[in-house]
Amino acid sequence: MSKKIKIKDIAEELKISVTTVSFVINGKAKEKNISQAVTKKILDLVQEWGYQPNSLAKSLRTGKSKIIGFLVDDISEPFFSRIARLIDEKASEHGYKILFSSTRNNTEKAKELLQIFRDRHVDGYVIALPEGLESEIEKLIKTEAPVVLFDRYVQGMETDYVLTDNSKIVFEATQHLIDNGYKNIGFVTIETEQQQMLDRLSGYEQAVGSNKQTSLIKKIKYKNSDNMIKEMIDFFKTEEQLDAVIFAANYICMDGLRTFKEMNIKPFDDLAVISFDDFELLEFYSPPITAIAQPINDIAENIMKTLLSRLNNESDKSQKKQIVLPATLNIRSSSLRKT
Amino acid sequence: MSKKIKIKDIAEELKISVTTVSFVINGKAKEKNISQAVTKKILDLVQEWGYQPNSLAKSLRTGKSKIIGFLVDDISEPFFSRIARLIDEKASEHGYKILFSSTRNNTEKAKELLQIFRDRHVDGYVIALPEGLESEIEKLIKTEAPVVLFDRYVQGMETDYVLTDNSKIVFEATQHLIDNGYKNIGFVTIETEQQQMLDRLSGYEQAVGSNKQTSLIKKIKYKNSDNMIKEMIDFFKTEEQLDAVIFAANYICMDGLRTFKEMNIKPFDDLAVISFDDFELLEFYSPPITAIAQPINDIAENIMKTLLSRLNNESDKSQKKQIVLPATLNIRSSSLRKT
């Protein structure tokens, strides 16, 4: 293996100073008035030897690590892993890499991770805010490092974030059911303070309310699948009049479908169904299930646009960017009008 | 925000040398015969001030970054993102973090990424080998940094790896179909040199061969979904005698299901089906589809066990660890015997 080449080696070989080499490598040849001849000589040798600056030393000196910390509940959730991929692509284009970790709904762990990220001098953060971490994040935001939140937010928190317009699209989804003649629409969500979940709920409530229908809400304490299913069976048994149901998130819908299996409920025939979050399964289910699709590409793009402009100091720091993106309702058979 | 504390600050406050502070912080108090009193004084102040060593400086000095590079085709593929989560968990327990990137089937990009990882001095690598990167990886392996491959491998390559026993489980799956009376079993795979795909194919061929059945293999050049579907339609139309089919991977099965939709083929009724890789959709499909499940937990565990033992120099470097784990056949309705 070729021994690691240092800037000093280049300088010595060419009998010039490391300063000059450093300037040229960092593209400051023009600015620093380095002669064409010297510049070329350096670049050629760099090429020939395949010199790569030691990024650790660079980071230590400049205080920039070119690393972005990505913090979510669980990287294996499709929504998060897709965002991860897209963000990584964009980041790579700009010389950044992503350090990720999953908090697994554990506040203590999340705090630790934040500490580790800080300790490793990540240049910026992309975070789906876990519950209970609000004050830590507030502290973090006061730091120099830019922070972009997504998916979750806290009302009144002054920071950059990128969200889906949860309340609006759930309003539309509910209205779609109402328009198709459904009169007893249930809404299954979890017991939580997470603002995005509350927004989804409020979209439902507004639609139901403005149509003078009764709201039928089931809030389940999220522990595990078994518990979710038990609670849902209970809900579906109690509320016999139900003719439609909206599941407020991916994992809730999954457990909803498990419940259907258990209770032998057939979407559309027995109950109209809409899922928040679209995933492949819904398309292939029989009948195919109507779903709200979050604009994953747009979300990732806006996260990175915001973050990069912060990292490059292109935007006014005191002016926070708060972006709310529209979602789409993918209408399939499960929510059609009964004829 | 509190100014970042350095080791020097601690030393000055306590009127001792940084050497002593460094020894204590790194748990070498005993070894270096630092007095109890001094040790306690230091530890208390570290606690009080919340001192965290600058990991960049530490890395530069020691040459260890405590970062593991994770390289896969696409982090958003469920198989990979699940492995990512599990690996991150284990790594975190040992003070390591994961830097990830997706190669997106782009050899050039993969090479770049490897270079970046090297440049960032990652301590170890976990890689699902992309095609065309064999020689790069060989080079990497000769380096000091430990490399653990998973999912993919190259025959004859001397390295640590963790694999699923592809050929055996596909043999079993094929045999299962044969035992259930199927006589014209097709196998849909992609045109590739990837060893794990060839192993799956060979499992099929052995089973079919040893039962004196004819092999019906469709190798599709992987470009995109549309192309896959087109080719599959072609295959299913040509091979009319087909009474069962095995899809050699997750994404092939997805396109297979799309093809079924297009052609109005119903699994089991029209064609017995088995998928390599189990995912939620298959369980909910009607009828539920039999699938080969890779032992994700075991894979992740073995990757990290191997990697950590290398990182700690606990195992003989010349002795490579090659682990092959058994998979499971989850039998569902799509492959049952026709009565």
Next chain:
DNA sequence: CTGAAAGCGCTTACAG
């Protein structure tokens, strides 16, 4: 038992 000092590989203010 403890400390002064070199060095990891860079960048950059300063000097000429």
Next chain:
DNA sequence: CTGAAAGCGCTTACAG
């Protein structure tokens, strides 16, 4: 136009 040197914050061989 170019260079000598300080310094980022650590660790550790060496000295006492």
